[in-house]
Each structure stands twice: as C-alpha cells, then as structure tokens.
Amino acid sequence: MILFLLLIFLPIGLSAGRYLMFGDGRGNWQTADRSSAGLLPPASANPEALIRVFAARTVRWRGIFAVHTWIVVKEKGASSYNRYDYTAWGDPIRSNGFAPDGRWFGAMPEAIVAVDGALAEDLIPKIRHVVETYKFRAYGDYSAWPGPNSNTFVQATLDAVPELRAVLPPTAVGKDYPYSGRWAGITPSGTGLYASLSGYLGMTVGWIEGIELNFLGAVLGVDIRRPALKLPGIGRLGLAAGL
Numbered sequence: 492m493i494l495f496l497l498l499i500f501l502p503i504g505l506s507a508g509r510y511l512m513f514g515d516g517r518g519n520w521q522t523a524d525r526s527s528a529g530l531l532p533p534a535s536a537n538p539e540a541l542i543r544v545f546a547a548r549t550v551r552w553r554g555i556f557a558v559h560t561w562i563v564v565k566e567k568g569a570s571s572y573n574r575y576d577y578t579a580w581g582d583p584i585r586s587n588g589f590a591p592d593g594r595w596f597g598a599m600p601e602a603i604v605a606v607d608g609a610l611a612e613d614l615i616p617k618i619r620h621v622v623e624t625y626k627f628r629a630y631g632d633y634s635a636w637p638g639p640n641s642n643t644f645v646q647a648t649l650d651a652v653p654e655l656r657a658v659l660p661p662t663a664v665g666k667d668y669p670y671s672g673r674w675a676g677i678t679p680s681g682t683g684l685y686a687s688l689s690g691y692l693g694m695t696v697g698w699i700e701g702i703e704l705n706f707l708g709a710v711l712g713v714d715i716r717r718p719a720l721k722l723p724g725i726g727r728l729g730l731a732a733g734l
Contacts, residue, residue, distance in 0.1 A: 506724030517597030637690030638668025
C-alpha cells in the first residue's frame with residue numbers, strides 16, 4: 492500500500508513542483524495563444540479522410556494533473572476540418588470553436604491518435620454518431636472531476652470505434668468515468684475487463700488498454716503491448732501509444 496501511494500503521489504508531486512517553480516508559461520488564460528500549432532496541413536491540400544485526437548495540458552493549476560483532449564475529423568475531399576470539444580461553458584459539445592490543431596490556451600497539443608485514408612473514411616461515421624447522440628450534452632452536465640468532462644467525451648467516442656485501438660494517456664483525468672452507466676464489463680477493445688466505481692476508483696486490464704489502476708482519477712499503470720509506464724501527473728513514459 493505504501494509503494495502504491497508513493498507511485499501515485501510522487502509523480503503528482505513532481506508535476507506540481509515543476510508548476511510551482513516554472514509556472515506554465517502561458518500568462519493570462521483569457522489572452523493565451525489559441526492559434527494553430529501547425530500540426531495539420533491545410534484541409535484543401537490534403538484530400539484524404541483524416542482522424543486525429545489531440546491532447547494538451549489544461550489551464551492553470553489543473554495542468555498539474557490533467558490534459559484536455561479533443562477530436563478532429565475530415566471526410567475525403569472535404570475543404571475543412573471539423574473539431575469537437577466537450578467544455579465547461581455554454582453547450583458542452585462545442586463544434587469548431589477553436590482551430591483544429593490549436594494550442595489549448597497556450598499549451599502545445601500532441602496527436603495521440605492519427606488515422607488517414609480509407610480506414611479513416613470508414614470510421615468517421617461512427618465518430619459522428621457518438622457526437623450526435625452523446626447523452627451528457629445538456630448545459631450543466633459537464634463536471635471537471637470525476638466526470639463527465641472532455642476526456643470522458645473523447646473516451647466514449649474512442650470506445651465506440653475499437654478499430655482505432657486507441658488509448659488516452661493516464662493524464663486524461665475523467666476517461667474512466669462510467670458514462671454508459673455500467674460499472675464493470677469487457678473493455679471496448681474486447682481484449683480485457685474493467686471495473687469503475689463512479690470514476691473514483693477502478694481497474695482496467697486488457698491487451699490494448701494495458702493494466703491501469705484509477706485512484707481518485709489518478710491513473711497508474713503499465714503497457715505491455717507497447718512497453719511504457721503510465722504515471723499520474725507526468726503521463727506516459729516509454730513507447731508512444733498508437734496503432
């Protein structure tokens with residue numbers, strides 16, 4: 492138990508120490524940079540279908556613990572991208588409220604899912620269906636902790652498209668919130684099992700998902716398929732999670 496708590500709180504302490512010493516370098520969040528990070532080519536110059544999931548550290552002290560994730564899709568031949576976020580203000584599901592690959596209030600995003608071509612073309616309708624039918628879509632449904640939040644929304648979308656074989660980083664706090672109402676079952680990839688107590692406590696064991704322990708939203712785990720440690724506050728150390 493002491494070792495477990497140490498592995499939970501030491502990484503968070505290191506992340507907090509970095510924030511206290513250096514801040515996040517973004518200045519006032521209201522005026523922070525939200526321009527394109529240059530991670531996507533102009534849509535008109537890229538005729539192929541495309542799916543991306545981006546993650547960036549969230550705003551102010553919350554960035555010690557968590558990232559914000561969002562989804563970008565583009566159909567074959569489309570002249571523009573479509574970005575979907577789940578936010579705490581206004582209608583929770585925000586469509587094209589920011590640049591597709593925009594900095595998240597000054598934080599540089601990274602792509603954690605990247606699919607192009609025919610596979611993306613086949614999977615985009617499934618993603619759009621989740622966006623259109625997601626049940627936590629009313630004003631006031633958003634809850635930063637334990638969820639449903641932005642990461643719950645993206646996780647629900649990825650779960651509906653197991654062909655992506657995608658796994659959100661351990662810093663995606665809220666991804667383990669049981670949005671479906673089921674507290675236990677087979678993982679969406681079909682390769683393991685999960686159990687979650689309203690997002691506060693939980694465990695996932697699967698070939699795609701790896702082994703993850705969720706303690707009050709902090710995720711500690713290991714990925715065997717693509718060797719890496721998963722640490723709360725810090726993130727993934729090892730091979731990148733990907734197809």
